[in-house]
Amino acid sequence: MWEATQLNHAPKVRTTPLPSGRPIPVLGQGTWRMGEDPSRREAEVAALRYGLDLGMNLIDTAEMYGEGGAEEIVAEAIADQREEVFVVTKVYPHNATRRGAIAACERSLRRLKTDYIDLYLLHWRGDVPLAETVEAFQQLKETGKILEHGVSNFDVADMEEWVALPGGDEVATNQVLYNLAYRGIEWGLIPWSRERRIPIMAYSPVAHKTDEQKRMFNDRNLKSVAVEQGATPVQIALAWVLRYRDIIAIPKASRPEHIRDNRAALDIKLTPEDLAKIDKSFPPPSRKVPLEML
Ligand code: NAP
8 A cells, every 4th residue: 555655755845935044845744633543553654654755744733633642643753754854733822821832842842752843833822922922932942942933823913913022023834724615815814924925834725524525626617627637626726725835735644645646736737727717616705704714
């Protein structure tokens, strides 16, 4: 099933610069729902390693996923290649206090079996004042425990507030829901972020839920673009998210054929005609839509 791992050391995916100048791979691997069931552990580690072999060397996880279990899966997958992998993890909002964020980060480091995290995110906005979280993140950066920090599920108003805080302007990314069915951020958040050269990290880029995926991927226009491009509708949906150079996508896949397809989607070049056809079925927003989240 994993025979194509001979592709070991395939070229790494292209990168985009963070505001600091540090490059970040534009296509990574998600880990939500991993680390929950010990009987799936081996397969989950193998899936992530296969993605790494294919060059998808960014892994997104969170202390929330499997209550630390996903970070342990990641540790196993990257053990012999830590330096090659861009590791993203996230702190729960209720842990994101001045002292709590530091303690949570140290727990994540232990589970990930590493001494630094490439990018540490606030998972979503909770009740803790943002100033406390940024202060903790700055301290973690100064001590080298994290290289970059950022946020997740922040709308424009939250971003305005965050960047106005001391150190908040060092925000590396905002990880948000973005796929064909959820295009709301194109109205406000994408232009706002682009103006400040802050890349967006798109989560659930291939729509996550099976029923939604089915509806989406049976769409006539999407299917027709897929046929013309010699790809699957899911690959077209992923290529569409990746059509801008400053958007990062982190699909989660456990089946080898899905992992292969996702890597190949990065090489699909959608034409203006393809994009117009896709817009017909999945129109862009015509007004501000409040940020949606899963
Ligand atoms: P997703 O990646 O859009 O979708 C995952 C589902 O799509 C899985 O069922 C997977 O199946 C299937 N799939 C993947 N590639 C496929 C392909 N090429 N063809 C057909 N099916 C394919 O959804 P997600 O897991 O919600 O989002 C991705 C990652 O974003 C998460 O894992 C997590 O790391 C992050 N995330 C962050 C937040 C946040 O609040 N910050 C929220 C949600 C997600 P198989 O597993 O069977 O291969």
